[in-house]
Amino acid sequence: MSDEPRILTERRDHVLLIGLNRPDKRNAADLALLQELAVAYGELERDPELRVGLVHAIGEHFTAGLDLVDIGPRLGPDGIDIVPEGGMHPWQVNGQQLSKPVVIAVQGTCLTLGIELILASDVAVAAESTRFGQIEVSRGILPFGGATLRFPRAVGWGNAMRWILTSELFGAAEAHRIGLVQEVVADGEQFDHAVRIAERIAAQAPLAVQATLANARRAVRDGDASAEAELQPALARLAASEDAAIGMRAFLTRTEAEFVGR
Incomplete structure (x- = not known):
């Protein structure tokens, strides 16, 4: 396992930037990334000086989903515990709710838990070439980060089932049409655009x-x-x-x- 942090955080006034940092693996989430992400969410929740979180990714891709080679052997009868001491579940499917808004910027590949992070966030910006996929059923499992709960509610039953049950990929234009993302911008502009939205929210009471x-x-x-x-x-x-x-x-x-x- 690399000693490089899986999550990079940076404070910009009242905004906490939370960057997925495993670009050599298309930001696929191993246990270390999941736990570090939970710690970052815990910091956002606890610190009164932080008003908004902004989740983004280092490299060409937002995330290729779970690193099943790392995660698969860790799955027990009750699933997997990804929240260390002081952390907060990023997908908020354990009964806890983050009290502060989260803006998210995505690009490249955004699979499975990436879509579920969008669904657990409040405003999403996508680069126009982003490809999305809720592909768990093609791997013999079901979405367990909230897609079964939030995807139908966010985009309508038929729109959600069209993509969840087929595991087909879809583009940013379709993600915008169904309401999964709120804005689509030119490639390379998604982070700066998301920062502007986050800073605008942070300037409010x-x-x-x-x-x-x-x-x-x-x-x-x-x-x-x-x-x-x-x-x-x-x-x-x-x-x-x-x-x-x-x-x-x-x-x-x-x-x-x-x-x-x-």
């Missing part, structure tokens, strides 16, 4: 961003009534925050708000 994200997720997970019941209490909490006062002053003085997260 962080408590308000997190409350908005939490309420939308509550509606998806628990139904509209549960989310509706939380709207007014959440509004009252936010209205009493320092950031709400900052936002109001910025509106009245026509200046740019600089939020503090309190």
Whole structure:
């Protein structure tokens, strides 16, 4: 196993860049990569100075999916544990939910767990030549990073089953058509474009961003009534925050708000 870190992280003000760093293997995920990715997500969740995560990849490809040579022998009757102490499950299929938004930039090949990372994120940007594939059924397994839950919900039942059940590859134009990715840009521009989106989100009031994200997720997970019941209490909490006062002053003085997260 190489001593090179599988995940590279960098802080840009309030944005945490999280880079998949196994380009010689098309960023195929071995156990080390999965665990380091979980640690990076844990850092994003815990640090109050971090407001947005941006997942990207080093090299030509986002990910070729699981490194089955490494992962296969580790699979037990209960699957595989990829979350070390202090980490957080990047695919959030263990009952935990990240409280902060994640933007993702993809290029080249984006297979299996790469699509599932998109589905577990909030905004996705793809290079126009990206090729996607949810190909688990061709390997005799099923998607276990959330595609069975989120893909139909995100793009519609028929659109999801068209690609999950055939294991065929599809392009960025189709990914955009069905709503898997939000924007398609010229090759090589996906990272910078995603950074601009992440920085724009990070410039908003962080408590308000997190409350908005939490309420939308509550509606998806628990139904509209549960989310509706939380709207007014959440509004009252936010209205009493320092950031709400900052936002109001910025509106009245026509200046740019600089939020503090309190």
